[in-house]
Amino acid sequence: xxxxxxxxxxxRRKLPAGAVAAPALTALATPAIAQGVLKGTKLTVLAxxxxxxxxxxxxxxxxxxxxxxxxxxxxxxxxxxxELMTKTAAVIGSGRGADLAVGVEFxxxxxxxxxxxxxxxxxxxxxTYGGWLDSAKAASVVxxxxxxxxxGQAPAAWNWRTDxxxxxxxxxxxxxxxxxxxxxxKLHAKGTPIGMTLGKASGDGRSTNxxxxxxxxxxxxxxxxxxxxxxxxxxxxxxxxxxxxxxSFIPGTTAWLDPDNNQAFxxxxxxxxxxxxxxxxxxxxxAATDPARKNIVDNMEHxxxxxxxxxxxxxxxxxxxxxxxxxxxxxxxxxxxxxWYSRAFLPKWTKxxxxxxxxxxxxxxxxxxxxxxPKLKIFRExxxxxxxxGYAGPPSPAAAEAVNKFILVDMFAKACTGQLTPRDAVAxxxxxxxxxxxxxxxx
Amino acid sequence: MRLPGPRRNTSRSSAAAPVPETAGxxxxxxxxxxxRSPLPSRGWAVRRSFLTDVIDNERALGYLLVAPVxxxxxxxxxxxFFVAVGYALTDRTLADPGVFIGxxxxxxxxxxQIYRQTLRNTFIFTAGSxxxxxxxxxxxxxxxxxxxxxxxxxxxxxxxxxxxxxxxGTMAWLWMFNPNFSVLNYILVQSGLMSQGFNWLxxxxxxxxxxxxxxxxxxxxxxxxxxxxxxxxxxxxxYDASSIDGAGKFQRFRYVTxxxxxxxxxxxxxxxxxxxxxxxxxxxxxxxxxxxxxTHVLATLSYQTGLASGNIGEGAAVSLTMLPVxxxxxxxxxxxxxxxxxx
Numbered sequence: 001x002x003x004x005x006x007x008x009x010x011x012r013r014k015l016p017a018g019a020v021a022a023p024a025l026t027a028l029a030t031p032a033i034a035q036g037v038l039k040g041t042k043l044t045v046l047a048x049x050x051x052x053x054x055x056x057x058x059x060x061x062x063x064x065x066x067x068x069x070x071x072x073x074x075x076x077x078x079x080x081x082x083e084l085m086t087k088t089a090a091v092i093g094s095g096r097g098a099d100l101a102v103g104v105e106f107x108x109x110x111x112x113x114x115x116x117x118x119x120x121x122x123x124x125x126x127x128t129y130g131g132w133l134d135s136a137k138a139a140s141v142v143x144x145x146x147x148x149x150x151x152g153q154a155p156a157a158w159n160w161r162t163d164x165x166x167x168x169x170x171x172x173x174x175x176x177x178x179x180x181x182x183x184x185x186k187l188h189a190k191g192t193p194i195g196m197t198l199g200k201a202s203g204d205g206r207s208t209n210x211x212x213x214x215x216x217x218x219x220x221x222x223x224x225x226x227x228x229x230x231x232x233x234x235x236x237x238x239x240x241x242x243x244x245x246x247x248s249f250i251p252g253t254t255a256w257l258d259p260d261n262n263q264a265f266x267x268x269x270x271x272x273x274x275x276x277x278x279x280x281x282x283x284x285x286x287a288a289t290d291p292a293r294k295n296i297v298d299n300m301e302h303x304x305x306x307x308x309x310x311x312x313x314x315x316x317x318x319x320x321x322x323x324x325x326x327x328x329x330x331x332x333x334x335x336x337x338x339x340w341y342s343r344a345f346l347p348k349w350t351k352x353x354x355x356x357x358x359x360x361x362x363x364x365x366x367x368x369x370x371x372x373x374p375k376l377k378i379f380r381e382x383x384x385x386x387x388x389x390g391y392a393g394p395p396s397p398a399a400a401e402a403v404n405k406f407i408l409v410d411m412f413a414k415a416c417t418g419q420l421t422p423r424d425a426v427a428x429x430x431x432x433x434x435x436x437x438x439x440x441x442x443x
Numbered sequence: 444m445r446l447p448g449p450r451r452n453t454s455r456s457s458a459a460a461p462v463p464e465t466a467g468x469x470x471x472x473x474x475x476x477x478x479r480s481p482l483p484s485r486g487w488a489v490r491r492s493f494l495t496d497v498i499d500n501e502r503a504l505g506y507l508l509v510a511p512v513x514x515x516x517x518x519x520x521x522x523x524f525f526v527a528v529g530y531a532l533t534d535r536t537l538a539d540p541g542v543f544i545g546x547x548x549x550x551x552x553x554x555x556q557i558y559r560q561t562l563r564n565t566f567i568f569t570a571g572s573x574x575x576x577x578x579x580x581x582x583x584x585x586x587x588x589x590x591x592x593x594x595x596x597x598x599x600x601x602x603x604x605x606x607x608x609x610x611x612g613t614m615a616w617l618w619m620f621n622p623n624f625s626v627l628n629y630i631l632v633q634s635g636l637m638s639q640g641f642n643w644l645x646x647x648x649x650x651x652x653x654x655x656x657x658x659x660x661x662x663x664x665x666x667x668x669x670x671x672x673x674x675x676x677x678x679x680x681x682y683d684a685s686s687i688d689g690a691g692k693f694q695r696f697r698y699v700t701x702x703x704x705x706x707x708x709x710x711x712x713x714x715x716x717x718x719x720x721x722x723x724x725x726x727x728x729x730x731x732x733x734x735x736x737x738t739h740v741l742a743t744l745s746y747q748t749g750l751a752s753g754n755i756g757e758g759a760a761v762s763l764t765m766l767p768v769x770x771x772x773x774x775x776x777x778x779x780x781x782x783x784x785x786x
Contacts, residue, residue, distance in 0.1 A: 082751075085750070085751070086750060089537045089750060089753070092537055092538055093537065110536070110537060110538055110753045111537070111538045112538070113538055113539065114538055198734075199730075199731075199733050199734055200730065200731035200732060200733035200734075250623065251622070251642065251645065252622025252623050252642065252644075252645045253622070253645075254645055254733070254734035254735065255622045255642075255644040255645040255650065255730065255733060255734050256622060257731065260621070260622060260623065263621075263623065263624065264623045267623070267624070269623055397536070397752075397753060400752060400753070401752040401753075401754070404747055404751040404752045405557065405747065405752065406733070410733075410735045410736065413734060413735050414735055417647075417734075417735070419647070419735065428556065431556070432555070432556070432557065435551065435554060435555055438551065439534070439551055439754070439757065
């Protein structure tokens with residue numbers, strides 16, 4: 001049904017576009033596109049702002065180069081934060097306004113019916129770069145077909161202050177959850193507490209809290225993605241661990257939004273927190289002129305998540321290219337994606353990105369795409385760890401809703417602050433999860 | 444309310460008077476006569492077109508003049524409203540038009556602890572903020588109505604919170620309430636008043652109060668300026684008369700100021716309730732509804748459900764729960780307006 005309607009819309013849109021759009025559509029089947037075909041067509045790409053400015057500049061440059069080579073008119077439209085999401089929703093709803101957008105893994109699932117099947121492209125890219133990592137497949141494959149192409153993931157690490165840890169008698173970052181709890185107590189006693197984001201921070205809230213659940217063997221769903229599995233001994237153990245370590249946190253973490261842990265770390269108010277490498281990158285950029293920032297750079301390291309009873313896990317934000325099925329310029333869409341994943345572009349873009357966003361391609365492990373800075377070295381390892389929300393199910397709309405509603409974050413927060421007992425907090429979360437699923441499995 | 448009536452009449456007749464006079468000065472008497480009844484002039488009278496028919500027909504002309512407003516209201520208010528009602532009865536998502544499910548969205552909402560908490564928050568948020576707006580707004584208006592040096596400058600400055608874009612104002616407050624770097628706490632601690640300040644946004648109860656306070660801060664100027672306008676419309680002779688009758692300061696406020704300023708104050712009050720009830724920016728900017736949903740209001744929950752999670756149907760249902768409350772207020776307000784214009 002949806003398929004039919006979409007095709008009807010495309011053919012209707014073909015008419016005003018005239019002679020130019022028609023060959024572009026038929027050219028979809030042919031692999032090689034002659035230059036002349038794209039000449040005069042338009043391509044609108046929606047994007048946000050990545051933290052490392054050079055990566056944004058490279059996107060602009062790619063658009064300019066491709067436009068020159070093909071004669072296609074490419075426009076990059078940038079939006080800040082939530083605005084990009086709203087704009088993407090508008091394109092999906094109206095079927096016009098853009099051909100491609102930067103999105104997140106959940107978008108692939110939510111919009112699957114309205115995205116172009118790019119399985120052949122994904123296979124080709126996989127072959128070129130030694131295969132996709134699991135987190136890439138989880139983010140982009142819906143029902144066996146690739147509905148988006150992974151751009152990369154932003155590994156979150158434990159940012160920790162070597163000087164403060166040393167002052168508390170520790171030279172390395174703890175490797176177990178028991179060790180982390182012990183370290184937190186020692187650091188708190190020294191007046192340099194740690195802090196984990198327990199507030200409605202869309203990035204840090206997720207990367208900080210999901211790994212704790214998994215490390216203790218907890219999970220949100222069964223593999224079918226529909227059966228709620230949150231109420232388990234593993235989850236309860238995770239909540240109890242959290243409740244204990246919370247006593248050694250800096251006050252205020254339940255109100256932390258995304259910038260708050262960065263600010264606290266930069267002000268030397270905390271000795272450790274979970275964050276992507278932006279604290280470090282920003283400090284390094286300012287270190288030459290700002291002695292306080294230089295002090296941070298000299299005395300910080302990135303560590304990986306400790307290992308819990310069930311293993312070592314991490315949860316990173318993922319970006320993907322969403323190819324809108326409503327696009328009247330499918331050939332242009334394809335050409336743009338090919339250029340993005342070309343050997344001439346992607347490795348360079350990855351290297352210049354300083355491991356902030358890393359493409360989930362297995363072959364990159366042995367390629368020259370890693371920053372030379374020794375303090376960023378660990379990100380090569382961290383890149384292999386990502387697990388997406390919704391586990392053991394896929395990052396489905398239900399999993400996305402749980403992330404957006406901060407159910408897991410609030411479960412921990414309610415127990416930490418004593419609003420609910422650990423057992424009641426888990427029961428509360430279970431009820432909210434069941435509601436989310438009930439809504440989705442309506443007949 | 445009876446006072447302005449006759450005054451308006453006199454002003455209308457006095458405004459009408461100069462017209463023939465000036466006409467008479469510049470031209471001869473006959474033109475002066477046509478000026479008094481401009482429509483049936485010679486040329487027009489001969490070919491009475493459809494247009495002149497319409498213009499002559501008061502009823503038709505009335506509809507014609509109202510039409511633009513009606514069309515605008517239908518397109519910008521009625522249409523989106525009915526679309527939203529339609530959405531609320533479906534399980535529509537961003538990617539899928541969904542099917543009709545009756546009131547199931549509302550049933551699901553009522554089952555959700557987050558929704559019930561949000562509903563409670565919204566009422567506390569509105570009642571608290573509007574009370575502060577009312578008390579401070581009226582107080583400020585009374586002060587501003589007194590004469591003092593720099594009165595004009597102060598009156599202009601009072602409007603600032605209202606003029607500053609919500610986002611900017613909210614950012615400033617976010618700094619003041621920051622969990623780790625609160626300026627307010629710094630002052631409290633440095634001045635020795637407290638040992639460690641308040642958990643403005645961390646403590647669930649205090650967080651709701653904090654967002655309510657910022658909302659009130661933003662709304663007080665509007666209340667103050669509207670009430671001030673009402674105060675200035677009160678004729679001085681009423682005060683003089685009541686003074687002669689021996690009324691004290693409080694009695695003058697109670698029996699002259701309050702009754703006369705009441706209509707305009709109630710209007711401002713209703714508008715404030717409506718705006719506060721549906722406020723989004725302040726809560727979203729300060730807390731995103733946290734900690735632990737302690738500050739979620741219907742507008743932020745609707746955004747989170749409808750747009751962020753893509754459940755358009757359910758999101759529409761969340762925002763439609765504002766309707767009964769707003770409807771009662773609007774009907775009450777409209778009836779009040781009709782009653783006062785009928786007088």
